[in-house]
Amino acid sequence: MAKLPVLISRPGERAGPLAEAIEARGLPVKRLDVMDLEPLPETPAMRSAWLDIDHFRKVVVVSPFAAECLVEALNRYWPQLPVGIDYYAVGASTAALLHRRLGVRVHVPSPSAGEDTSEALLKLASLHALDEQRVLLVAGEGGRPLIADTLGSRGARVTRLVVYRRRLLDPDPAMAARLANGDYRALVVSSGEILEHLARWCTEAALNQPLIVSSARLATLAGRLGFNVPVVASGATPAALAVAVARSSAPEEADVDHDDLEKG
Known part of the structure; x- marks a missing residue:
């Protein structure tokens, strides 16, 4: 069975480096295009x-x-x-x-x-x-x-x-279905505005999947919105978020670099 993807919500061109950092750890990525700048x-x-x-x-x-x-x-x-x-x-x-x-x-x-x-x-x-x-x-x-x-x-x-x-956008139907069904490995969010927006499509299944956030402030917001598995990255850079994604995944599937985890 194909690996479940990691969903990333970073808008614009900055999504590319984040996707590459996560894919370098052996995990597939899908973009949630929910914000235009x-x-x-x-x-x-x-x-x-x-x-x-x-x-x-x-x-x-x-x-x-x-x-x-x-x-x-x-x-x-x-x-x-x-x-x-x-x-x-x-x-x-x-x-x-x-x-x-x-x-x-x-x-x-x-x-x-x-x-x-x-x-x-x-x-x-x-x-x-x-x-x-x-x-x-x-x-x-x-x-x-x-x-x-x-x-x-x-x-x-x-x-x-x-x-x-x-400008906030609704997820396309396929992504809305993934959020409704929790059909993904982890959701990566580094914006409070995007997190509050996406919460509208997240059912209990999604709320129990790992949510990777870039700060303690976002983790607090995630808790208020009902997310049960927030993982706080050491920062908002692609490398920091990718380390947190790996930390939330099974080691044998995530190809985790343990040295990086200690640094992160």
Whole structure:
């Protein structure tokens, strides 16, 4: 009998590396395409922020897609990047994208932080005592106000720039049936919004299958939604999530690398 697949819910191009990391452990993967990311049309406020990017002391980017939008705008308005700006990213994937596309050094929480990446970012020493520093926060529509509120409370003059929207989609009939029947090995989710959305299709069978999440905060949300087998990965990177998937599977079927499990 064919192996049951691991379902992944990561949207857009970022699903590819996650699928590859899990497949490298001998497990088949199927994508749940339940979220689209759409850049927002440029507004006067956006254009003003891009043109005045050199007036900001720090730029904080909350997701890889926000980073894509930032890179596109800076390439359009700034053939040569201004100096003197400190860049921050909530996660390693966002930091890697900014470094690769802009060539900038990016501050990022330690992978060993072992907590929600927003909280971990806010623990960085250079984000304390911000005394009137101008900070640009590049984000998507909605989301938690934690970063903006916390930086503001520390004295920063925060400009929150919303550059994209998320659009939730219903699972296609085949995927809806898998969720209804628990017909999969594990479900991988690293977004609270997606987790709450998918819970609508999860019956008792699905709620008793392993759910791989990227933070303790998501595990708490999963418990409130009725999921009984949350497995918390050491982070949201493809490697960390793949290790957690392997940990939730039978060793003889998952081809688990025990050294990786100890590190994760």
